[in-house]
Amino acid sequence: NAGVTQTPKFQVLKTGQSMTLQCAQDMNHEYMSWYRQDPGMGLRLIHYSVGAGITDQGEVPNGYNVSRSTTEDFPLRLLSAAPSQTSVYFCASSRDRDRTSGNTIYFGEGSWLTVV
Amino acid sequence: SQELEQSPQSLIVQEGKNLTINCTSSKTLYGLYWYKQKYGEGLIFLMMLQKGGEEKSHEKITAKLDEKKQQSSLHITASQPSHAGIYLCGAAARGSTLGRLYFGRGTQLTVWP
Numbered sequence: 001n002a003g004v005t006q007t008p009k010f011q012v013l014k015t016g017q018s019m020t021l022q023c024a025q026d027m028n029h030e031y032m033s034w035y036r037q038d039p040g041m042g043l044r045l046i047h048y049s050v051g052a053g054i055t056d057q058g059e060v061p062n063g064y065n066v067s068r069s070t071t072e073d074f075p076l077r078l079l080s081a082a083p084s085q086t087s088v089y090f091c092a093s094s095r096d097r098d099r100t101s102g103n104t105i106y107f108g109e110g111s112w113l114t115v116v
Numbered sequence: 117s118q119e120l121e122q123s124p125q126s127l128i129v130q131e132g133k134n135l136t137i138n139c140t141s142s143k144t145l146y147g148l149y150w151y152k153q154k155y156g157e158g159l160i161f162l163m164m165l166q167k168g169g170e171e172k173s174h175e176k177i178t179a180k181l182d183e184k185k186q187q188s189s190l191h192i193t194a195s196q197p198s199h200a201g202i203y204l205c206g207a208a209a210r211g212s213t214l215g216r217l218y219f220g221r222g223t224q225l226t227v228w229p
Contacts, residue, residue: 033216035219040221041221042120042204042219042220042221042222043204043206043217043219044219045216045217045218048216058216090158090159104161104164105149105161105206105217106161107151107158107159107161108158109157109158110157110158
């Protein structure tokens, strides 16, 4: 997975704690997004950004916050962790949002989060 | 929202056998992605299809897009243990940005020697 770096890879949180999952890409991609993957549910979009300073909600945004102060970084914040947020989180990026450009969407290697 | 149905949910084949995984959309497809995921790892991009009738191949994996049927198929020829993993299809909804993909729930492929 070229160019999309997520940290940490594993994290255990207590209910109520907050934390930030980091995502960085070095491909100068305009578009970045966060997904969560749960057993039997596939990947679901949490938040996305079409460029620095612009973010929007996906399918399952509740309990998460994002910001995009630079093109490279797109951190995901859990405000008050709940057991329902135990999941695998993936960050993704692509050159732009136009489907006709044929650009590839790259994913990070995932962050495994457990909330106890 | 767009829904993608993958079939089968799981597949166990003997090494050397051919297999097909299908991805059917509830809405018109506008760009269809195939990814492979190994347990504990990220998603590896395989192929993207944009036009009806389009077919792409990489090594022993071929993907086709049938826009009329709103369906894509992924075919593996002469499967090997290295093909084992979860295959995911993702598609963009009409009027949505490319990066807003909807995903199927995945097909778990096991290849035994």
